[in-house]
Amino acid sequence: MNLRPAAILRGYALILLAVAATFGLHASSGGAATRPTVESVAQGLTCQCGCGLTVANCNHPNCEFAVPARAQIAKMISRGMTRVQIIAFFRKKYGDKILSAPPAQGFNLLAWTMPFIALAAGGALIMLLLERWRRATPSLPSGSEAVAERLPVTDPKLREKLEKEIREQF
Amino acid sequence: MPNLGELALAVALLLAIYSILANLYGARNNRADVLQSARHALWAMTVMVALAAISLWMGLLTSDFSLAYVAEHSSRSLSDFYKFTALWGGQEGSMLFWTLLLSIFTSIAAYQNRTRNPEIAPYALAVLGAVAVFFLGMLNFVTPPFLLLAHRPPDGADLNPLLQNYWMAIHPPSLYTGYVSTTVPFAFGAAALITGKLDDTWIRTTRRWAIFSWFFLTLGNLFGARWAYEVLGWGGYWAWDPVENAAFMPWLVMTAYLHSVMIQERKDMLKVWNLALIGLAFALTLFGTFITRSGVISSVHSFTQSGLGPYFLSFVIGVVVMYTALLIYRVPDLRSPAEFESYLSREAAFLFNNLILVGIAFAVFWGTIFPILSEAVRGVKITVGPPFFNKVNGPLALALVFLMGVGPLIAWRRMTVKNLLRVFAAPAVLGVATGVALFALAGLRQWYVLTAGSLVGFVAGTILAEFRRGVVARRHIVNETVPRAVANLISKNNRRYGGYIIHIGVLIAFVGIIGSSFFKTQVKRTVKQGQSFAVGPYQIKYLGLTTADTPHMASATARIEVLENGREIALMDPARVFYKAPQQPATQVAIRSTPLNDLYVVLAGIDDGGLVTFQVFLTPLVLWLWAGGLVMALGTVVAMWPNVRERAAIAQALKAQRGEDEELAADIARGTD
Numbered sequence: 088m089n090l091r092p093a094a095i096l097r098g099y100a101l102i103l104l105a106v107a108a109t110f111g112l113h114a115s116s117g118g119a120a121t122r123p124t125v126e127s128v129a130q131g132l133t134c135q136c137g138c139g140l141t142v143a144n145c146n147h148p149n150c151e152f153a154v155p156a157r158a159q160i161a162k163m164i165s166r167g168m169t170r171v172q173i174i175a176f177f178r179k180k181y182g183d184k185i186l187s188a189p190p191a192q193g194f195n196l197l198a199w200t201m202p203f204i205a206l207a208a209g210g211a212l213i214m215l216l217l218e219r220w221r222r223a224t225p226s227l228p229s230g231s232e233a234v235a236e237r238l239p240v241t242d243p244k245l246r247e248k249l250e251k252e253i254r255e256q257f
Numbered sequence: 258m259p260n261l262g263e264l265a266l267a268v269a270l271l272l273a274i275y276s277i278l279a280n281l282y283g284a285r286n287n288r289a290d291v292l293q294s295a296r297h298a299l300w301a302m303t304v305m306v307a308l309a310a311i312s313l314w315m316g317l318l319t320s321d322f323s324l325a326y327v328a329e330h331s332s333r334s335l336s337d338f339y340k341f342t343a344l345w346g347g348q349e350g351s352m353l354f355w356t357l358l359l360s361i362f363t364s365i366a367a368y369q370n371r372t373r374n375p376e377i378a379p380y381a382l383a384v385l386g387a388v389a390v391f392f393l394g395m396l397n398f399v400t401p402p403f404l405l406l407a408h409r410p411p412d413g414a415d416l417n418p419l420l421q422n423y424w425m426a427i428h429p430p431s432l433y434t435g436y437v438s439t440t441v442p443f444a445f446g447a448a449a450l451i452t453g454k455l456d457d458t459w460i461r462t463t464r465r466w467a468i469f470s471w472f473f474l475t476l477g478n479l480f481g482a483r484w485a486y487e488v489l490g491w492g493g494y495w496a497w498d499p500v501e502n503a504a505f506m507p508w509l510v511m512t513a514y515l516h517s518v519m520i521q522e523r524k525d526m527l528k529v530w531n532l533a534l535i536g537l538a539f540a541l542t543l544f545g546t547f548i549t550r551s552g553v554i555s556s557v558h559s560f561t562q563s564g565l566g567p568y569f570l571s572f573v574i575g576v577v578v579m580y581t582a583l584l585i586y587r588v589p590d591l592r593s594p595a596e597f598e599s600y601l602s603r604e605a606a607f608l609f610n611n612l613i614l615v616g617i618a619f620a621v622f623w624g625t626i627f628p629i630l631s632e633a634v635r636g637v638k639i640t641v642g643p644p645f646f647n648k649v650n651g652p653l654a655l656a657l658v659f660l661m662g663v664g665p666l667i668a669w670r671r672m673t674v675k676n677l678l679r680v681f682a683a684p685a686v687l688g689v690a691t692g693v694a695l696f697a698l699a700g701l702r703q704w705y706v707l708t709a710g711s712l713v714g715f716v717a718g719t720i721l722a723e724f725r726r727g728v729v730a731r732r733h734i735v736n737e738t739v740p741r742a743v744a745n746l747i748s749k750n751n752r753r754y755g756g757y758i759i760h761i762g763v764l765i766a767f768v769g770i771i772g773s774s775f776f777k778t779q780v781k782r783t784v785k786q787g788q789s790f791a792v793g794p795y796q797i798k799y800l801g802l803t804t805a806d807t808p809h810m811a812s813a814t815a816r817i818e819v820l821e822n823g824r825e826i827a828l829m830d831p832a833r834v835f836y837k838a839p840q841q842p843a844t845q846v847a848i849r850s851t852p853l854n855d856l857y858v859v860l861a862g863i864d865d866g867g868l869v870t871f872q873v874f875l876t877p878l879v880l881w882l883w884a885g886g887l888v889m890a891l892g893t894v895v896a897m898w899p900n901v902r903e904r905a906a907i908a909q910a911l912k913a914q915r916g917e918d919e920e921l922a923a924d925i926a927r928g929t930d
Contacts, residue, residue, distance in 0.1 A: 131644065133640040141496070141642055144491035146488075146489040148833065148842050148843070149842065182637075182638070183637055183638070183639045184637075184638040185640075187642035187645075188642055188644035188645035188648075189639045189641060194631065195639065198627045198631075202616065202619060202620035205619050205620075206616040206619075209612050213608050220595040220597035221597045223594075223595070224595075224598055
């Protein structure tokens with residue numbers, strides 16, 4: 088049985104869509120309803136000391152930014168604030184640059200979507216190319232591969248040649 | 258000595274310029290003597306660069322603080338080992354080190370091709386010479402390593418404490434070796450474009466260089482991760498820092514390249530694509546260096562600000578524009594009769610593997626430069642950090658792992674659905690079983706972890722099936738034991754099975770990455786001497802503090818006892834260190850690794866009242882990442898190993914090429930893949 092190329096094309100399109108949808112789901116699942124930890128909140132904020140790491144990961148033992156920020160996050164969590172609320176607080180105070188990833192809105196939407204647009208475009212290009220090549224390639228008669236597999240090799244000369252090839256292959 | 262180094266660099270620049278002219282003139286006018294002179298010039302250039310490097314090393318080892326570089330990057334009390342590694346610890350020295358590697362690789366390529374590839378080798382060497390001219394130009398005019406200070410300071414400012422670590426001694430050399438060695442395949446690709454000799458000679462000639470480069474890029478990335486893990490003290494090994502990204506991108510593109518050249522060698526397709534990939538890989542190594550040195554993007558790796566940025570950017574742009582123009586110019590000659598029958602074929606699987614790899618590289622690139630874009634377009638500073646890269650690359654990594662299982666087993670040309678089911682049934686069952694086991698037995702619920710686990714099971718199944726097939730075939734023909742059959746299988750087809758071993762390594766590393774990213778826990782406690790606290794299944798007891806003082810640094814080391822079920826299993830010594838010359842504090846973490854998990858202890862604070870604060874990370878499966886890296890390295894060595902059969906075939910082909918046996922030549926061309 089051979090699937091028609093159109094069906095396979097649709098299959099690929101479906102896979103692509105599924106991946107994109109999964110991504111969307113994944114990306115939007117940021118604000119979990121469970122009680123946040125200092126770590127989970129601090130991962131969402133960039134340290135402003137110049138280390139380039141997140142507040143959770145800043146490696147300066149006495150960092151003037153990360154250490155008080157972590158303490159403040161802990162205090163806010165104990166007051167019952169959610170991750171989203173705490174991050175919004177820091178964003179209001181320091182601006183967008185405090186976020187460790189840009190919010191998926193406005194111009195910054197470009198950051199999130201571009202990789203997937205590029206990927207989809209690349210995928211489409213490949214499929215277009217493959218389709219062109221496929222049409223230019225004379226196909227073996229349908230099912231010939233399966234037939235060849237079932238054919239017993241009876242000719243001793245051929246058998247020997249085959250064995251030699253297998254020996255060299257493996 | 259400094260004057261000698263300066264002079265050597267100037268002479269090296271002149272030699273590099275001469276070698277370009279001689280290579281071009283010699284190739285155009287068929288002058289073997291001129292080409293020989295060009296090679297000699299390149300070798301002499303290497304000697305000059307080595308002389309410069311040696312004189313800077315001498316300066317470092319003898320603490321000659323009249324040299325600005327030595328004064329800024331070492332100190333009297335620094336150990337000789339780190340004085341030696343300080344050569345790549347700063348801007349000027351690391352440029353010199355880069356140039357040294359480039360010269361050595363260029364010399365080797367010149368030697369390898371002294372009689373081989375007479376049509377393209379001179380042009381490839383001219384390209385290598387041109388790259389050397391750029392770096393030597395920088396060393397002579399922009400970042401001179403031998404600047405003298407007007408007043409010689411009594412002591413140096415010391416090497417950055419973060420760089421005083423064992424892994425830092427081997428991480429930059431590995432990464433630089435990987436970066437710089439991409440120049441050789443790139444130069445041969447460019448030479449193919451320049452000369453119009455567009456068959457796969459350039460790929461075959463530089464195949465080992467490409468694997469060599471990939472090997473060191475892999476190690477460089479891993480060593481860098483290991484360094485970050487041990488030194489930065491946040492319990493992780495990868496932060497999607499711009500410079501980490503810069504090291505990761507060429508690795509991705511080289512991985513794509515190593516796969517897609519197989520299609521060209523086998524089916525004579527994708528010529529344009531392979532040339533584009535090697536150009537991209539080379540451009541990305543330069544881009545990485547530009548990022549590190551320009552200061553346009555803030556990073557833990559930033560060198561001190563310098564005037565290098567604009568030059569590097571111009572060079573990258575120049576390379577990309579010229580190379581792209583050449584490629585476009587040659588596209589009509591690069592068209593080949595493409596054969597393609599079905600989407601269910603290895604060709605298709607490889608193309609999609611390339612799409613995903615380059616797609617990840619693009620996502621990383623995009624995320625890295627987006628802050629610059631945002632500032633340029635909107636004037637708003639933003640950060641694109643770990644959450645972005647994890648979310649975007651997470652699904653792509655799954656797709657890649659899936660294709661890693663499909664690619665090797667699917668047939669060339671076309672596969673019937675029936676065959677597909679036959680080949681993939683067992684691995685698919687294994688994959689699903691793994692997923693179910695993780696869900697039901699281990700109680701895992703994260704969809705990503707379950708999918709990843711299933712895929713790992715599936716891919717492991719395909720690799721096992723491939724080995725099984727080979728072993729059965731061998732034992733059918735020659736009667737041998739299973740271990741012997743496996744060994745013979747690998748040694749006789751080292752390229753193919755080396756590749757499978759690399760895939761096994763990737764799987765092991767992937768398991769490590771998943772385990773350590775999803776299940777890391779941490780505890781922060783302040784305790785008195787004798788007190789203990791729990792971390793996961795362990796009890797941690799603080800035994801006491803010892804201090805030490807040397808001319809180089811002062812340190813305070815806490816001794817802790819780790820207990821499991823009331824039994825002592827380890828003693829650990831996390832410490833805080835104060836480096837005297839730069840007046841910088843640092844932490845020295847203590848790590849206890851087992852295949853199951855890593856206990857990672859940071860001495861986070863010492864109170865005057867005898868209280869100490871520990872930050873403890875319990876991270877599962879980190880060891881798997883390093884083990885996987887080791888297996889990948891092993892597989893690469895297997896794949897690179899000179900194959901006796903292959904060599905015999907090449908020798909025969911050369912003999913045949915000389916007209917002794919044309920039929921044989923045709924046979925060999927068909928028979929070797």
